[in-house]
Amino acid sequence: MAGESTNAVEIRDLNVTFATDGGDVHAVRGVSLDVRPGEVLAIVGESGSGKTVTARTILGLLGPTAVTDGAVVVSGTDVVELDASGLRRLRGEKAAMIFQEPSMALNPVFSVGWQLAEGLRAHGRISKAEAKAKAVAMLRRVGIPEPERRVNDYPHQFSGGQKQRIVIAMALAMQPAVIIADEPTTALDVTVQAEILALLRQLRDEEGTAIVLITHNMGVVADLADRVAVMLHGEVVETAPVADIFAAPQHEYTRRLLDAVPRLEAADRPPLPEDTPAPLVVAKDLIIEYPGRFGRRSTFRAVHEVSFSIAPGEVLGLVGESGSGKSTIGRAIAGLTPVAGGSLQVLGTEMLGVKEREFRLKRRDIGFVFQDPATSFNPLLTIADNVAEPLIVHGQAKRPGDARGKVDELLEAVQLPAAFGDRYPHELSGGQRQRASLARALALDPKLLIADEPTSALDVSVQARVLELFIELQERFGFATLFISHDLAVVDMLADRIGVLHRGRLVEEGTGAEVLGAPKDPYTQRLLASLPVPDPVEQARRREEWAALSG
Amino acid sequence: MAGSRLLGRLPVVHQLRQAVGLQRGMLVAGLALTGVFLVLATLAPVLAPYGYSQLSDESGNFGAQQAPSAEHWLGTTVGGYDVLSRVIWGARTALLVIIVAVLLSVFVGILLGLVSGYLGGWVDRVLVVVADAIYAFPTLLLAIVAAIAISGGQSGLWSGVFAAAISITVVFIPQYFRVVRAEVVRVKAEAFIESAKVIGASTPRIMFRHVLRNSTRTLPVIVTLNAAEAVLTLAALGFLGLGIEPTSAAEWGFDLNKSISDVAAGIWWTAVPPGIAIVLAVLGITLIGESLNDLADPRLRARRRGKGTPADAVAQSEPVAREELGEVQ
Numbered sequence: 001m002a003g004e005s006t007n008a009v010e011i012r013d014l015n016v017t018f019a020t021d022g023g024d025v026h027a028v029r030g031v032s033l034d035v036r037p038g039e040v041l042a043i044v045g046e047s048g049s050g051k052t053v054t055a056r057t058i059l060g061l062l063g064p065t066a067v068t069d070g071a072v073v074v075s076g077t078d079v080v081e082l083d084a085s086g087l088r089r090l091r092g093e094k095a096a097m098i099f100q101e102p103s104m105a106l107n108p109v110f111s112v113g114w115q116l117a118e119g120l121r122a123h124g125r126i127s128k129a130e131a132k133a134k135a136v137a138m139l140r141r142v143g144i145p146e147p148e149r150r151v152n153d154y155p156h157q158f159s160g161g162q163k164q165r166i167v168i169a170m171a172l173a174m175q176p177a178v179i180i181a182d183e184p185t186t187a188l189d190v191t192v193q194a195e196i197l198a199l200l201r202q203l204r205d206e207e208g209t210a211i212v213l214i215t216h217n218m219g220v221v222a223d224l225a226d227r228v229a230v231m232l233h234g235e236v237v238e239t240a241p242v243a244d245i246f247a248a249p250q251h252e253y254t255r256r257l258l259d260a261v262p263r264l265e266a267a268d269r270p271p272l273p274e275d276t277p278a279p280l281v282v283a284k285d286l287i288i289e290y291p292g293r294f295g296r297r298s299t300f301r302a303v304h305e306v307s308f309s310i311a312p313g314e315v316l317g318l319v320g321e322s323g324s325g326k327s328t329i330g331r332a333i334a335g336l337t338p339v340a341g342g343s344l345q346v347l348g349t350e351m352l353g354v355k356e357r358e359f360r361l362k363r364r365d366i367g368f369v370f371q372d373p374a375t376s377f378n379p380l381l382t383i384a385d386n387v388a389e390p391l392i393v394h395g396q397a398k399r400p401g402d403a404r405g406k407v408d409e410l411l412e413a414v415q416l417p418a419a420f421g422d423r424y425p426h427e428l429s430g431g432q433r434q435r436a437s438l439a440r441a442l443a444l445d446p447k448l449l450i451a452d453e454p455t456s457a458l459d460v461s462v463q464a465r466v467l468e469l470f471i472e473l474q475e476r477f478g479f480a481t482l483f484i485s486h487d488l489a490v491v492d493m494l495a496d497r498i499g500v501l502h503r504g505r506l507v508e509e510g511t512g513a514e515v516l517g518a519p520k521d522p523y524t525q526r527l528l529a530s531l532p533v534p535d536p537v538e539q540a541r542r543r544e545e546w547a548a549l550s551g
Numbered sequence: 552m553a554g555s556r557l558l559g560r561l562p563v564v565h566q567l568r569q570a571v572g573l574q575r576g577m578l579v580a581g582l583a584l585t586g587v588f589l590v591l592a593t594l595a596p597v598l599a600p601y602g603y604s605q606l607s608d609e610s611g612n613f614g615a616q617q618a619p620s621a622e623h624w625l626g627t628t629v630g631g632y633d634v635l636s637r638v639i640w641g642a643r644t645a646l647l648v649i650i651v652a653v654l655l656s657v658f659v660g661i662l663l664g665l666v667s668g669y670l671g672g673w674v675d676r677v678l679v680v681v682a683d684a685i686y687a688f689p690t691l692l693l694a695i696v697a698a699i700a701i702s703g704g705q706s707g708l709w710s711g712v713f714a715a716a717i718s719i720t721v722v723f724i725p726q727y728f729r730v731v732r733a734e735v736v737r738v739k740a741e742a743f744i745e746s747a748k749v750i751g752a753s754t755p756r757i758m759f760r761h762v763l764r765n766s767t768r769t770l771p772v773i774v775t776l777n778a779a780e781a782v783l784t785l786a787a788l789g790f791l792g793l794g795i796e797p798t799s800a801a802e803w804g805f806d807l808n809k810s811i812s813d814v815a816a817g818i819w820w821t822a823v824p825p826g827i828a829i830v831l832a833v834l835g836i837t838l839i840g841e842s843l844n845d846l847a848d849p850r851l852r853a854r855r856r857g858k859g860t861p862a863d864a865v866a867q868s869e870p871v872a873r874e875e876l877g878e879v880q
Contacts, residue, residue, distance in 0.1 A: 334749050363751030376742040380764045390750040440746070 042225035102163035113151035161192035194530035219532030287341035317495030367441030373433035384421030431462035584835025640801035651716035660727025668735030711795030775840030
């Protein structure tokens with residue numbers, strides 16, 4: 001045994017195989033990694049690269065279908081050899097985990113104090129009062145205000161960022177040698193992400209806990225990591241200190257991964273000609289409400305008096321955090337959500353109180369690309385049938401077979417081989433599906449395309465290709481676009497004009513250079529400052545700026 | 552190759568290939584029992600030594616309550632029928648009732664569930680209340696009421712089969728309705744339904760092309776479990792004297808009823824064979840249903856353990872991701 005080793009975690013020749021319906025899947029192949037005490041090791045890679053599986057073996061958290069061999073030594077103990085009770089002792093005391101979705105990692109029917117105490121009581125005799133006192137101390141440690149009062153609150157009474165802080169407190173409870181953080185900020189808004197990253201950095205500095213950070217966000221890596229391991233198809237292709245990875249990536253794949261990361265440039269685009277024809281969409285003091293459960297009293301107002309317009313051929317980017325109302329606006333334009341007040345003109349139709357029957361004819365001029373390509377196709381129809389659906393509905397073809405010529409053309413336009421038309425949606429990768437989704441949205445040659453977070457479910461290199469394709473198609477077909485995204489860098493790549501939404505209000509609107517280059521609204525400034533950039537040196541400088549802005 | 556792929560997509564065949572271990576054993580046992588049941592039902596005229604209502608042959612009357620012998624392997628009943636023949640012919644009656652009952656309840660239940668779940672509103676509320684009200688009745692009571700209302704309690708083969716099937720249907724429709732409605736409500740919220748709406752598809756088109764087929768995944772399991780329950784309900788109706796006349800068709804429940812007095816007299820052969828027939832038929836169908844249920848759920852499904860670490864497993868299982876990433880390895 002490597003008992004005398006000084007590393008917090010040592011992984012040697014790790015192989016993990018999963019038994020699945022389609023035969024064995026070799027998810028991790030011969031991986032060797034070290035994590036030193038007080039070090040943040042970031043494991044980056046795309047979905048399916050084995051980064052989560054590798055990290056989960058440190059806690060022995062793989063399911064019964066996994067076969068593991070090799071050695072995973074956590075402060076002197078080989079995890080692979082451990083039985084169930086040994087693993088239970090290891091978890092919490094030597095290694096702990098922070099999950100991606102904090103609202104799912106907490107049990108909704110117990111108070112957070114009880115859940116924190118649960119972990120303490122599982123590892124040794126400790127009285128109820130002591131456990132509670134310790135829970136309060138832990139909550140204070142991770143920056144929850146008024147911990148004495150809030151320790152008895154239930155998870156739903158905390159915000160997403162606070163929940164993640166509580167999950168971190170739980171992980172820290174037994175002062176483990178290493179914490180596995182599996183995409184700890186992916187489910188959080190960018191301003192909250194910056195706070196959580198600051199907390200993790202502070203804890204690492206003060207407690208000396210090693211952190212294994214799993215992420216696909218290169219900005220987060222640049223912000224927090226000391227060393228980076230790049231994984232591809234279950235193998236580690238490159239391991240290097242964070243500065244070297246960004247400055248001089250050795251492996252071809254690392255280079256491609258970094259190139260694919262969208263960067264904020266705030267570039268100015270040539271303005272559209274002044275004498276543009278009548279805009280396609282005009283919103284004036286638009287109000288959208290979600291009715292509450294009990295009558296009008298609890299009505300939730302998602303969009304407050306927002307005004308904007310989209311000219312033909314123009315790309316309007318809408319950015320904002322979750323709950324800012326950006327998707328709601330997109331859905332209202334597509335007629336999926338009713339308008340409560342103000343005015344919204346879409347292709348000449350007033351959407352306030354519109355009847356579905358009147359609007360149905362206009363739908364041929366509107367394409368919609370959904371966020372999750374995995375669920376936006378009918379899983380029982382082939383891709384060709386799915387793409388042909390708008391053509392059939394609007395009477396341009398009688399049966400899917402008749403539309404096949406046009407479908408093949410569309411698939412070619414989005415750079416998918418025509419043969420993919422015969423496949424079912426689940427047989428395509430995420431990026432391919434999203435391209436097919438674009439093909440469907442463009443089937444009727446629409447004047448307006450609404451893209452609701454079209455790339456946020458995709459890996460970064462796939463995202464880059466989909467965005468490139470999008471730009472090319474937009475130039476070729478000249479449709480106007482409402483592009484909704486939480487990612488400023490993505491919107492910056494595409495949009496002629498950018499609107500920033502905050503809590504249902506449009507706080508700033510203008511060209512990319514105006515909004516991103518010289519933001520006037522304090523919220524936009526904060527949003528920009530909390531965005532981690534994929535460059536460790538630059539990010540360190542921005543971190544200070546952010547601290548000044550928020551402190 | 553294409554033929555075997557098509558075969559592999561059929562329900563049951565697909566699951567049989569997928570199953571391993573105990574789950575496979577359950578499924579195979581269920582399929583074997585059900586297979587025997589189906590063979591008996593379809594080939595009853597060939598397999599049964601006598602007709603179901605035959606009381607005599609060339610050598611005269613069979614006689615009542617005769618012990619098993621070379622002529623009558625399982626003896627004769629109090630009414631003078633051959634027990635073995637009645638058991639075999641009984642399978643045919645049971646199968647007819649299952650088919651009619653399941654077909655009726657599946658069609659009505661799915662249609663109501665689809666309309667109720669997709670349209671919602673007051674239609675939905677009324678249908679759910681009616682379904683709940685039907686649930687409140689003991690199923691057998693409901694079946695008895697239906698049987699009396701339909702046929703006055705006694706009848707011939709087809710009217711008897713339909714009376715039994717419809718009484719069972721009344722009990723089953725709420726089950727299909729509930730399951731399909733729940734699935735429809737779930738599927739209705741999926742993005743591909745929204746994308747169909749955005750395209751401008753009409754409501755019937757969305758319901759039948761996009762929602763319907765995505766909402767029927769769990770039906771094979773319920774169909775098999777209900778088929779087993781149909782056999783039991785039919786036998787119970789027959790046992791209570793609401794079944795089919797012995798001259799119209801053989802029916803296990805009716806035979807059990809007539810053998811009650813025999814049991815006290817030490818005559819076992821009139822009661823045991825129809826009883827075993829009911830048990831095995833129900834067991835066979837239930838085993839299929841339960842193992843389909845387990846196999847449908849990836850968390851319950853057992854898999855073959857991986858042996859060693861074949862390097863090409865990755866290449867086989869993730870071709871799409873590779874394509875996406877290009878040539879870099």
